[in-house]
Amino acid sequence: MNTQKSSQEFKQAKQVIPGGVNSPVRAFKSVGTTPIFIASANGAYIQDVDGNKYIDYVQSWGPLIFGHSDELSIQAASSALNNGLSFGAPTTIETNLASQIVSLFDNIDKIRFVNSGTEAVMSAIRLARGYTNKNNIIKFEGCYHGHSDCLLVEAGSGAVTFGNPSSSGVPKSFTDHTMLAHYNDIASVEKCFENSDDIACIIIEPIAGNMGFIPADKEFLSGLKKLCEKNGALLIFDEVMSGFRADLRGATGVYGIEPDIVTFGKVIGGGMPVGAFASTNEIMAVLSPDGSVYQAGTLSGNPVAMSVGESVISRLIQNPDIYKDLEVKAKRLTTGLKEQASKYNVPFQSNAIGSMFGFFFNKNQVKNFEDAKNSDTKLFAKFHKHMLDNGIYLACSAYESGFISTAITNEMIDKTIMIASDFFKSI
Numbered sequence: 001m002n003t004q005k006s007s008q009e010f011k012q013a014k015q016v017i018p019g020g021v022n023s024p025v026r027a028f029k030s031v032g033t034t035p036i037f038i039a040s041a042n043g044a045y046i047q048d049v050d051g052n053k054y055i056d057y058v059q060s061w062g063p064l065i066f067g068h069s070d071e072l073s074i075q076a077a078s079s080a081l082n083n084g085l086s087f088g089a090p091t092t093i094e095t096n097l098a099s100q101i102v103s104l105f106d107n108i109d110k111i112r113f114v115n116s117g118t119e120a121v122m123s124a125i126r127l128a129r130g131y132t133n134k135n136n137i138i139k140f141e142g143c144y145h146g147h148s149d150c151l152l153v154e155a156g157s158g159a160v161t162f163g164n165p166s167s168s169g170v171p172k173s174f175t176d177h178t179m180l181a182h183y184n185d186i187a188s189v190e191k192c193f194e195n196s197d198d199i200a201c202i203i204i205e206p207i208a209g210n211m212g213f214i215p216a217d218k219e220f221l222s223g224l225k226k227l228c229e230k231n232g233a234l235l236i237f238d239e240v241m242s243g244f245r246a247d248l249r250g251a252t253g254v255y256g257i258e259p260d261i262v263t264f265g266k267v268i269g270g271g272m273p274v275g276a277f278a279s280t281n282e283i284m285a286v287l288s289p290d291g292s293v294y295q296a297g298t299l300s301g302n303p304v305a306m307s308v309g310e311s312v313i314s315r316l317i318q319n320p321d322i323y324k325d326l327e328v329k330a331k332r333l334t335t336g337l338k339e340q341a342s343k344y345n346v347p348f349q350s351n352a353i354g355s356m357f358g359f360f361f362n363k364n365q366v367k368n369f370e371d372a373k374n375s376d377t378k379l380f381a382k383f384h385k386h387m388l389d390n391g392i393y394l395a396c397s398a399y400e401s402g403f404i405s406t407a408i409t410n411e412m413i414d415k416t417i418m419i420a421s422d423f424f425k426s427i
Contacts, residue, residue, distance in 0.1 A: 001389050005049040009037040010164060022085045031381040033388070041068035046393060050310065055412050059403040062209075062241050063267040065326075065355060066312065067407030073270045073308050080223035080307035086299060091224075093302040097310040101268065101278065101315060105248055105370040107258035111278035112287065113301045117240035118146025119267035120275035121203065123295045124261045125150070127277065128201035130236045130286050130293035131215035138192050138202045142211030142369025143400075145203060146236050149174040183208065183368040184216060186223040193231050201261070202227070202236040206251035207242040209401030211369045213351055213358020221257045228260070234283070238267035240275065241401065244356035248320050253313045254353060268310035270303035326355035329413060330404045333357060336417035344424040347376070373397060379427075386423040392416050 015019035021027045021035065028035040035046040044067055056068070061083070066073065098111045114120050125137055137150070145151045152167040153175045179196065183204075193199060202224055202278045208214040226234045237259035239250040244267035247253030252262075260283065265275040278284075279356060281330050288294045289342050334350035341348035348362035360366050361376040361383070380397040380398040387394055395402055 001391075003034070003048065003050050003052065004038055005036070006036045007034050007147070010034050010050060011379070025397055025400070028396045030377070031384040032350070033381075033385055036393075043067045043069070043419065044405060044409070044412060045299075050389070050409070053406070054388070055416060056393045057402045057408075058393060058395050059405050059415075060294075062245055062248075062356075062401070062403050063269060064405055065245065065267055065273045065316070065322075065403075066270075067405040070270075070312075072311050072315065073230070074309045076270075076311035077304055079273075079321050079379055080304040083303065085304065088298055091301065091303050091306065093303055093306040093310060097268070097306050100310065100313045101264070103277075104317070105252065105262075107252070107257075107260070107280065108262065108278040109281040110284040111264075112295065113274050113306070114275045114277070114295075114297055115299055115302075116146070117234055117263065117275045119297070120240060120263040120265055120277045121145040121151070122148040122239055124236050124263050124277040125201060125203065126295065127283065127293050128261060128285055130238060130291075131283050132200045132201035132232060132234060134180055134198045134233070136177045136196050136199045138179045138181055138189060138199060139283070140181055140369075141181055142205055142214075142372065143203075143205045143238070144210035145205075145206055145344055146162040146240075150178050150271075151203075152182060153178045154208075167413075182212065182213075182370070184220050184226055185368065186227075189224060189227060192204055193227060197231075199231060199233045199306055201236050203236040203238055204256065205238045206257075206259075207239075207353060209241040209356060209358070210399065212372045212375070213356060213401040214366055214368065214372065215254075215338055215351065216238055218255050218257070221251075221255055222352075236261045236263065236265050242354075242356065243267060243317060245356050245403065247323055248316055264362065267316075268309045268313060269305050270308040272302070272308045274302075274309055276389075283351070310391065323354050324383045326404050326406065327352060329408060330355060330357040332410065333404070333413045333416060334359060335421050337420055340417060340421040341424050343379045343421070344427070346424045346427065353407050357398075357404065360386060360398070360410050373408065382427075383420070383423055387416075387419060389417045390422075392419055 039049045149170045179192045243250040243264040258296045261279045263277045330352035334352045350359040377398045
């Protein structure tokens with residue numbers, strides 16, 4: 001496959017953009033190749049600047065549940081554009097989208113829209129601290145909650161400890177209130193509460209998509225809820241990725257467990273830059289302008305973004321069986337890949353919930369970040385290149401989730417499995 005123009009574009013981009021990309025994973029460093037530059041996309045396909053077409057299992061990292069250039073989303077954006085790009089003032093479309101989302105959850109009364117998942121999580125943590133009047137937070141190794149300073153942490157010397165910065169430019173003092181625990185390990189969380197009586201919240205990806213696709217155990221999430229109730233802390237579900245992807249009600253719909261605060265993103269913008277955080281009337285009452293916890297954004301609730309989001313969410317509410325169909329397709333893909341890998345004795349683990357899926361080149365089941373790190377990432381890189389060379393666009397990291405859109409057909413999935421089978425056979 002000829003990608004000469006992409007290579008040229010990447011060289012030019014590196015002259016004016018750090019690393020040639022505006023988000024690090026796009027550089028394809030972890031798979032040891034050069035990124036392809038996208039010219040256009042439609043339905044299940046993306047097309048690069050060289051004219052190559054790929055079946056896309058990334059879908060802009062999750063937002064495009066109805067596929068690329070979805071006609072109704074484009075119409076919603078076009079209609080909104082006719083009225084203006086941005087007002088910096090309230091619009092009725094914000095209320096419409098908020099009402100749609102709130103109506104789906106018993107534990108959500110109000111929602112505040114922002115511009116990104118990072119901003120949503122940052123604000124949710126500030127809200128939890130303001131409501132509880134406590135300072136420390138618990139997060140889990142491998143869970144990614146955006147690039148705000150207090151969340152860019154790595155483990156210290158102990159099994160459960162306050163984190164150290166994992167990025168240059170983050171002062172140690174900014175992570176002094178961030179405690180780390182192990183995913184799917186309730187004992188590690190109990191130790192955090194034993195070590196501190198100043199814990200405001202636990203934040204978790206209940207269906208993790210940033211250390212590879214790793215769903216939490218229901219018993220683990222239930223244990224987190226009980227620990228928060230016992231210790232006067234709040235439970236935050238980071239559903240920027242899994243919200244409206246794993247289920248119409250996200251992890252709450254999958255597990256039946258209700259967090260105190262939930263963050264959204266991706267799907268609620270339908271491809272536009274939108275994030276949100278939501279909670280009960282009582283907790284949201286401490287948020288400005290009603291309360292003392294400050295949060296603001298000039299472009300928050302942008303009318304074009306809200307219009308696209310409203311179009312997407314309204315269709316999902318009207319057609320909840322979409323999730324069953326998407327999960328059948330996701331499991332068709334992951335089961336098929338695992339069967340072909342097993343046929344050629346390639347160590348392989350896979351999983352799927354709703355329209356999300358993931359896999360690891362690992363002989364053992366993956367339950368946390370430590371397990372994920374024991375996967376064969378070099379083999380993944382070779383697999384990724386093989387798939388890309390044959391027109392299959394997968395996430396360019398072994399530690400990312402994949403996504404199925406309504407535009408992906410069984411025939412596309414079967415083609416993907418057969419291309420993967422050729423790779424398994426070759427090794």
